[in-house]
Structure formats: C-alpha cells, structure tokens
Amino acid sequence: MIPVTRELVTGIKLTNYKDFIVEHLEDCPKEDKLSRLKHIWSMPKFGQLPKKPTKLKLLEHTRAYLLYLVSTTIFVDASQRSTLISYLQLLRDLDEAGKYAWGAVALAFLYRSLSKVADRESHFSGLATLL
Template sequence: MPFGEMSITLDDVSCLLHLPIRGIFWSPQDVTEEVAVELAIDYLEVAASSWAYATRAYLLMLVGSTIFADKTFTLVEARYLLLFTNLDRCSGYSWGATALVTLYRYLGDASMYNCKQLGGYPTLLQCWIHEYFPTVGKRGENWKPADNYGLPRAMRWSYRQGVLKVDDLRPILDELTPADVIWRPFEDHRAWRQFDEICLYRDCLKWGDTVVPYLPDRCLRQFGYRQYVPSPPLDCMMATNIDVDWIGYHQSFIAVIRPTTLTTTPSDVEDGYLE
C-alpha cells in the first residue's frame, strides 16, 4: 500500500471464520497410493451403525473444499485423513493457523505473473478485503455488525459479480489513504471473539510441510499500535523449533509491542517508516 504494509492476521481468521488459533501444528507423513487406499478402507468404511466413518468423510470433504482447497478444486490429499483418525483430537489443532498458512502459501504463488489460479480459501481473502477496504470492490451485505448474534463475521458478506479487472484495480489501490481503511473492523465483534495476544506472535507458522513467516510487527496499525520500522523478514528455511516457539509465544509477543504504544491515529507512524 502507498501508506505501508497490511496483511491477513490470525485475529482476522479468528473473527471471520471463528476457527481456533491456539493449538498444535500438524506434521503429516507422506503417503503412497497403497497407503491412501488403506486409509480410506480403515477410516472411511461404510457402516450404517458407525457415525465415525461418516464424520471423517464429511470433515475431509469440508477441509478439502475450504481451507485446504488446491488448484484441482475437486481432489483432496489422502494424507489429510490422518487428521481425523482420532476425532477427539481434532479440536486440539490450530485450524486458524492452518487456514492462514495455506492462504499465505498460495498468495505467494499468485504474486507470480504466470499464475492464473488461487488455491487456499479465497472466501477468507475476499471477506478480509470487504472488512478493511469499504470502497474497493463490489459486495452485498447480509446484515449489519450490530445485528450479529455470534455468527462468523464472514457470513456478513454475500457475493456480487464485479466488473473491474486487475488493471482497473491497481490505480484504485495506489490512491488509497489511511482514511480509506477500517483499521480495526472487529471491535464490535469482541463479544464473540476476544482478541488473543498470540496474534502478535512474530515467527514462523507451519502446517504440514509448509512453513511461512508471520510478521505482525509489519502491520501494527491493524492491532491499534503505532507502526515502527519493522525488523527484516524472517528466513523460515532456517527455523528449527517452530513448535516450541509457538508454545512459548509470549516472549515474541513482548518483543513486538515493547517498542510501540497504542494509538488511535493510523497515520501516526515512526519517523522513517516509509523511507
């Protein structure tokens, strides 16, 4: 943006999708075609008397068509079935981080000129744009925030076909100012999703074999803090203790907020921030 960086954060995922952001990461094993068949037989067996098989099949379809959607749009990786072998453990995963890691990964691909499709959960991206940029794009509104009674915030929006192309949007984005942004759109949603300080964890996030940097210090105004000159981006290729760092997030949280203060003026940034 002409006035600095913005990003989709864990807090955005929590409020838009109501997915848990605390929890463990998942490191799956690769599976061969033979193992995939065995998984399907063991965990998706059709049995009228067993709800567990139907539950696994539904959950596999659900994540495969939303947060894990890839560019095939019709297939789901068999290894994701390993997530649901023990249904009692499902709530222990950080599904919010999952959605964000997957979308970050595909947005990285989409930044390449030869990329024609976007994987991940585009609904998350689209609703994030609707919340933060009220003048960008076309959208329908199902209800006002004050009328919400605990539904995920993404359900506020409905799709409307737009007519603008990429070349039309570029000058619109270039002309945006801080006054055109709703910097903290979810303050009226806190009755249902309280802000969690883990959203200011600065380090790498991972899900499976995908590792991405998560850098809230580069978009502090979205958290109500004065923006300072951020540290250089992380090299996640060098990260070795991501699970440990995630569990011990508090040290990172303190390091992010120590140099700054709360502010109500988004244009109030540290001298030299945009130099």
C-alpha cells in the same frame, strides 16, 4: 471461530493409500492414483447416513464429511474437485482433530497460494473469505 494457537497440524508421508483409506472409510475407490479422493466418489457413498448406523458407520461418514469440508473451506482448490488423502490423518481421532490450530494452517495455506499467484506459478487457491 477456528483456533489459531493450538497443536501443530502435521502428518506423515503415507506409503499405502489404499490400506489407509480402507482403514478409515471402510471402502476405497477403484483407481490407481489414490493420493486424492475425488468428490464424485465420496459424495454418493457418504452423502446420506444409513438408517440405524453403527458407531463405526457414523465415524466413517463423519470423517468423510469433515474431509470434504476441510477441502472445500480451509484447503480450497477449485480446480481439483478432490481432497488430499493426507488430510484424513488429521481426522483419525475426532477428539484430537479439535485440538489442532486450524486457523494457523488455513492462513499458511492462503499465504502460500498468494505467493504462487504473485510468482505466476499457479491460480489462486484458498479461502477467499480470509483474504
């Protein structure tokens, strides 16, 4: 069960995506537009945990996996095949990540998507299971 009544899910506007990605995942794709992290880059890089990982490697792989999981469950947008880097802010401190109201933000994302569909602005995005 994902929590609905906990800390508000917010973030700050990032100005330097490359440095932010390197700080939290150690590596960064060689692309110009880094506001989204493509799954085609992250899956081969973080899909398999190295043998005898250091604590830092374990944290980086865990962040990458959770970032992928969040983008394919709560903030689903099948047309993108990528994840907004801004979500990585929520996974900096894994102890803190569990304190967020993920359920509330999932519903807000779903309602916003439904609003866009009703206004014929966009296709459906969001966790259809909640619908």
